[in-house]
Amino acid sequence: MTRAAGAAAALAVAALVGCGGNARPTPTNATCPSDSTLTYENFGAPFMEAYCTRCHSSELRGADRHGAPLYHDFDSLGGIVAVANHVDWYTAAGPDAINEIMPPDGDTPTLDERYQLGEWLACEVDQRLHPPDAGVPDAGMPDGGLVDAGVPDAAP
Numbered sequence: 001m002t003r004a005a006g007a008a009a010a011l012a013v014a015a016l017v018g019c020g021g022n023a024r025p026t027p028t029n030a031t032c033p034s035d036s037t038l039t040y041e042n043f044g045a046p047f048m049e050a051y052c053t054r055c056h057s058s059e060l061r062g063a064d065r066h067g068a069p070l071y072h073d074f075d076s077l078g079g080i081v082a083v084a085n086h087v088d089w090y091t092a093a094g095p096d097a098i099n100e101i102m103p104p105d106g107d108t109p110t111l112d113e114r115y116q117l118g119e120w121l122a123c124e125v126d127q128r129l130h131p132p133d134a135g136v137p138d139a140g141m142p143d144g145g146l147v148d149a150g151v152p153d154a155a156p
């Protein structure tokens with residue numbers, strides 16, 4: 001191998017080692033385990049505060065955002081959940097991806113924290129898609145007296 005090629009190979013290895021994650025935003029497919037203990041209060045808020053809100057905050061304008069796009073404000077639960085998929089693709093880890101695009105500089109989350117982020121986002125999204133029964137009776141149409149379509153009642 002020539003010197004130049006050797007150097008290039010070494011650089012390539014360094015690049016691979018230095019950045020173990022995906023270069024492109026990739027869905028992690030993280031899921032919410034039923035015994036997850038992560039909440040906005042004990043995880044989401046401190047995570048964003050530590051790594052994201054110095055650029056992504058509804059209180060920052062113009063140059064103070066350091067280029068962070070509008071409507072990607074992570075100083076509230078609603079702001080995070082509104083773009084939960086983007087946050088997952090850029091920052092979280094899960095079965096299908098380890099995303100390390102964000103934050104671009106400064107303190108970075110540990111790998112563990114990235115996995116927790118994936119889990120927590122999945123839990124927040126799940127809760128919105130399947131809210132726990134609030135105890136409101138179903139709006140159920142009264143039985144119109146129609147004969148059931150012949151499906152036997154399930155045995156108790």
Ligand code: HEC
Nearest residue numbers: 051052055066067068069072086087090091102103104105
């Ligand atoms: C130093 C400022 C800075 C910090 C800190 C930062 N970001 Fe960003 N973020 C940016 C900039 C600049 C962009 C736009 C460039 C890009 O998309 O790569 C961006 C883009 C994004 C996007 C993509 C928005 C889109 O268009 O879909 C997401 C999602 C994101 N950031 C999430 C985060 C999260 C989560 C954190 C904390 C872990 C974080 N960022 C920390 C500056 C920052």
